[in-house]
Amino acid sequence: MEKNISKHSKSFAWLFGIAFIGTFLAFFITWKMQGPELDFLNGDGYEIINYPAKNSAQNTQTPEIVVDTSDWVDYYNEKYSLAFKHDPDWKVRSLTNRDGYYVIEIDPGVKYDNFRIYISADDYFALSGVPLQKSILAGKEALDLEGQVLGVMDNSTYFTFELGASLSLKPHFQALLKTVEFR
Numbered sequence: 001m002e003k004n005i006s007k008h009s010k011s012f013a014w015l016f017g018i019a020f021i022g023t024f025l026a027f028f029i030t031w032k033m034q035g036p037e038l039d040f041l042n043g044d045g046y047e048i049i050n051y052p053a054k055n056s057a058q059n060t061q062t063p064e065i066v067v068d069t070s071d072w073v074d075y076y077n078e079k080y081s082l083a084f085k086h087d088p089d090w091k092v093r094s095l096t097n098r099d100g101y102y103v104i105e106i107d108p109g110v111k112y113d114n115f116r117i118y119i120s121a122d123d124y125f126a127l128s129g130v131p132l133q134k135s136i137l138a139g140k141e142a143l144d145l146e147g148q149v150l151g152v153m154d155n156s157t158y159f160t161f162e163l164g165a166s167l168s169l170k171p172h173f174q175a176l177l178k179t180v181e182f183r
Helices: 007-034 167-178
Strands: 037-039 048-050 073-077 082-086 091-098 101-107 115-120 133-137 140-145 149-154 157-162
Touching: 082 167, 115 167, 133 149
Parallel strands: none
Antiparallel strands: 037 048, 073 082, 091 101, 101 115, 115 157, 133 140, 140 149, 149 157
16 A cells, blocks of 8 residues: 655645754854864874863953043042042932942933942941952052952042943043042
């Protein structure tokens, strides 16, 4: 007894086969690209494994954004001899004794988180136990957490400059830091 296979069934079988082979090839190519590259060049019989570089945020260089600060206005806090410049549209306010810190908040607008400067005679704000690098801020050695939080000591007073959650404003925060002075 002979069965006839319909034209639609044959088309479906061909499409299914092509999809299966395509999926297999995609997985194979992806696996090959992510796996280590084996080199057998070592004369001692050891395999040399070279892992390809991953495309991560750390390996990707973003172009530096230049912020024009020529029209920025001066802020000076006489009590702590701290001066910096800021965008004239931003609001600056001081909060006394917030969890033991004197806090200066720089408000860049409604849709952004505020920059904060924590000032204390006892310690930096939130810099304990995190991986820090050293940098320079206003001519003084600073503790630097990826350019987002910086701590600097001036005349036995601890200053912690914090970007906040608005990472898109990091170039503006960096520009503000370049204007900081301790008078």
